[in-house]
Amino acid sequence: MKASSTTVIALVTGIALGALCAHTLQAQPKQIERKQVLKTDLMGLGGKEGLILTATIPVGEHGGKHYHPGHELTYVIEGAGVLMIDGRLPMELKAGDAVYLPPSAIHDAKSTGSVPLKVVAFWIAEKGKPYTVPVP
Template identity: 45%
Template structure:
């Protein structure tokens, strides 16, 4: 009977340890930002431009690298709290329900202010057709 209890305890301990290691590995591999394009369409009356609607998700505690958008971007924060750090300006904090506008080629980065919860935004971009939505800056 003691042997069965010891075996059960050992199995449970190993299982918990593997679960913790697996969770840490998954979190370490998570990208700071994920952009899911919901709609990409030509815009009537605006030759050569397209509109893109995307769901942007920021991993807990993550910060994007400095980047810019070639087109106009308008965003609505759905969940979480983020800090928008525009190059040469003081950071601005946004919470759910806040909106913001990024003019073309304005270098910035975004940081999720929570270390445990993701942040989510809905972003609408108007840009030249077939251009990347973001351009990294070194």
């Protein structure tokens, strides 16, 4: 009987740990997919460079609060979302929308549609400076 009790305890412990691990894995935020398309010096603009990238934010996730030292122009390719810029009302975004963010505008975007939010972003910034600065 003692071996049977040990087996039951081990089985129950294993099931509990398995359930806990599965819940933890499901609770992890989905990764935002970013892909650099182009990075180049901008001739005639003295020390400026341009960057184009695509980003895909999974449904229900957000990009995280941040700002860009340079100018940002973003075009929504697919999906829907909300853009939250400090000091402004939230802005609903959908495929076909475009937005301009001036340097240092603290913002975050959340994917709110039924498919991931896909955007293409264009930045003009000082060469050698970071394109994105996280905000706690």
